[in-house]
């Protein structure tokens with residue numbers, strides 16, 4: 001009997017080139033993981049005229065977790081199910097500098113923080129439309145003192161922040177800070193939003209997180225406007241521990257954080273709900289390097305170690321991370337994005353060799 005069942009969606013473009021060797025490497029560790037492959041259909045195909053095929057949904061439901069490659073076309077449907085269908089509300093994106101990585105910082109040592117991005121709300125409900133269609137709502141911009149519908153041809157987008165959605169992700173962030181504190185981190189949560197310009201929606205995010213903070217007196221708490229936070233992120237990343245952001249800011253600033261750590265090729269993520277979690281690299285499908293066997297698999301491999309941790313294979317996750325750190329320290333088998341000439345599979349083999 002397998003100990004765990006993992007659904008694998010290899011993703012699009014260059015993504016499978018990172019996912020396949022990662023799965024192979026873990027499979028070689030004989031942890032009793034059964035890998036299943038939900039069918040996501042051909043590129044651009046509208047499967048069974050529905051957003052996502054039933055068979056794939058079932059395989060995901062019957063698995064303990066999903067390892068997901070980056071999506072552009074077909075696999076994007078799966079991502080919608082993994083996020084909104086499985087209510088994976090906390091998107092956890094760690095940035096930890098590994099010596100040997102090509103960080104643009106002069107002194108990247110000690111950078112070790114985690115962005116927790118709210119994963120389901122904000123601008124990502126895809127509610128947009130024509131400005132003229134707002135006429136019946138009679139919305140007035142307090143700044144322009146004018147009806148929005150009268151601004152001329154254009155589009156609007158809706159931003160939604162709910163109390164319950166904010167509270168659950170805030171609790172997740174504080175619990176994470178507590179867990180990290182037991183591992184020697186400072187125990188701090190930094191929250192940022194644009195509450196000066198959006199006092200209702202981002203103001204709610206601020207107020208709810210401040211309320212949650214009151215029940216975590218052992219964790220330091222700081223609140224800032226998101227543009228100040230962007231500055232702080234670049235100037236003093238070593239001072240950060242856990243960062244909590246609404247969806248859109250979290251999406252953008254976690255790519256910036258990945259850049260600080262050494263690039264998109266290194267940045268992992270896990271998205272956690274109360275009953276399910278999936279794991280994927282922060283980067284996209286890297287279409288410009290498809291088929292060349294040079295995509296850096298580090299982001300996918302680190303996402304897989306987060307997955308192993310989630311499944312209870314904590315020691316194995318640590319072993320893989322230590323092996324990767326050793327390969328970076330030695331610097332002999334690095335992919336081109338990190339200044340090396342190694343191919344994807346060479347890097348994975350080098351890590352395997354250290355296990």
Ligand code: ATP
Nearest residue numbers: 071072264265283284285286287288289295296337
């Ligand atoms: P998408 O639309 O899927 O987000 P994109 O091209 O807009 O695709 P990314 O796929 O994130 O965005 O790629 C941005 C750049 O970073 C590309 O030049 C890509 O090759 C590079 N890149 C992304 N991930 C990696 C990786 N793991 N290893 C090497 N280069 C990468």
